Amino acid sequence: MSSTCKIRRKALTGLLSAAKLDALVITHPANWYYLTGFTGEAGVLIVSPGAAALVTDGRFTTQVRKETSSVRLIEQKGSLLDSTGRFLRQKGIRRAGFDPAQTSVAQLSLLRKAAGARTKWIAAPGLVGTLRARKEPSELARMRQAAILAGDVLTSAINLLKPGVMENEVAAEIEYQMRRGGASGPAFETIVAFGDRSALPHARPTAKRLRKNELVVLDLGAILAHYCSDITRTVYVGRAPARVKEWYRAVLEAQTAAIAAVKAGVSCGDVDAAARQVLAGYKLDRLFTHSTGHGLGLEVHEDPRVARGQKARLEPGWVITIEPGVYMAGVGGIRIEDDVAVHAGNTEVLTRIPRDLIEL
Ligand SMILES: [Mn+2]
Numbered sequence: 001m002s003s004t005c006k007i008r009r010k011a012l013t014g015l016l017s018a019a020k021l022d023a024l025v026i027t028h029p030a031n032w033y034y035l036t037g038f039t040g041e042a043g044v045l046i047v048s049p050g051a052a053a054l055v056t057d058g059r060f061t062t063q064v065r066k067e068t069s070s071v072r073l074i075e076q077k078g079s080l081l082d083s084t085g086r087f088l089r090q091k092g093i094r095r096a097g098f099d100p101a102q103t104s105v106a107q108l109s110l111l112r113k114a115a116g117a118r119t120k121w122i123a124a125p126g127l128v129g130t131l132r133a134r135k136e137p138s139e140l141a142r143m144r145q146a147a148i149l150a151g152d153v154l155t156s157a158i159n160l161l162k163p164g165v166m167e168n169e170v171a172a173e174i175e176y177q178m179r180r181g182g183a184s185g186p187a188f189e190t191i192v193a194f195g196d197r198s199a200l201p202h203a204r205p206t207a208k209r210l211r212k213n214e215l216v217v218l219d220l221g222a223i224l225a226h227y228c229s230d231i232t233r234t235v236y237v238g239r240a241p242a243r244v245k246e247w248y249r250a251v252l253e254a255q256t257a258a259i260a261a262v263k264a265g266v267s268c269g270d271v272d273a274a275a276r277q278v279l280a281g282y283k284l285d286r287l288f289t290h291s292t293g294h295g296l297g298l299e300v301h302e303d304p305r306v307a308r309g310q311k312a313r314l315e316p317g318w319v320i321t322i323e324p325g326v327y328m329a330g331v332g333g334i335r336i337e338d339d340v341a342v343h344a345g346n347t348e349v350l351t352r353i354p355r356d357l358i359e360l
Helices: 002-018 029-036 061-067 080-091 105-115 127-133 137-158 167-180 195-199 242-261 268-281
Strands: 023-026 044-048 051-056 072-075 095-098 120-123 191-194 214-220 222-224 231-237 293-295 302-306 319-322 325-328 332-335 338-342 347-349
Touching: 002 023, 002 029, 002 044, 002 127, 023 029, 023 080, 023 127, 029 044, 029 051, 029 127, 044 080, 051 061, 051 080, 061 072, 080 105, 095 105, 105 120, 127 302, 137 167, 137 214, 137 222, 137 231, 137 338, 167 191, 167 214, 191 195, 195 214, 195 325, 195 332, 214 332, 231 242, 231 332, 242 268, 242 319, 242 325, 242 332, 242 338, 268 302, 268 319, 302 319
Parallel strands: 023 095, 051 072, 095 120
Antiparallel strands: 023 044, 044 051, 191 214, 214 231, 293 302, 293 319, 319 338, 325 332, 338 347
């Protein structure tokens, strides 16, 4: 990990010089984990050409020593941001970059005050995000494992779908199985939605009990060795009526088309359009109310966005979700989601369980 982190910091240094920054002040835990291996939840990482310093408090000093190498540990005195600002002042940092999506207005104002007037603060969005989008082989290996675990847990959850079971019970079992499988926890709040609740794309599990002849949407992900997975399947409890079958076929076809469109060099907007176009052919595009997918890695939502008009072009090493859906208020919803890795010459679907409609 430590040599990997050093290489990543070196790559970041290249981006810093291009942006004419003396240092980047990183307040986002996933980013400092990526760059140093530090897993604590409080701190600030400062990366400058050839050097990295982590400011944190006494709870985490042992952890920093254990988890990082070639990173200077600064134990904070007073508040975290005061200590950070003072450090920048001592180092004579003139141009300090920060990510405006990750550093709050209040944090920035404290940093500004502590660093003093000689330090200029420059918004530098997405520098670490750009690096994180391109997964290394060791990251892809972890993501495969996380995806397989999610598929296994989803498969076993389908066996629990008997009339009378509560959404809450199924969600609890899913998260228990994840942990049993080695996950540190769910990557997001597990979605278990029965019947008309499945028409809510982000339904929270409730005490609702499953009845016959209902759609069920299960959307779950595990964090395994720090990397996230994200998978959705839709099941019908009973024999699906013809219109449900047709909706399902449309969503599956849309998803298949979007996965087929995934290729290095293709824009994220074009992948989104591939799904939307199929649904338009079924006159269901109006009911597809969210984007087609998102980047996946240390966080469940990260760069890139796979949405309408997104110009970013897929690169080898990127991992994205493909998750079209249709939602009929008062009736139910259907969504199918898989995790896809982009390689130079091919596309790899990391989540491997079957995608056909399951009728229980
Ligand atoms: Mn997702």
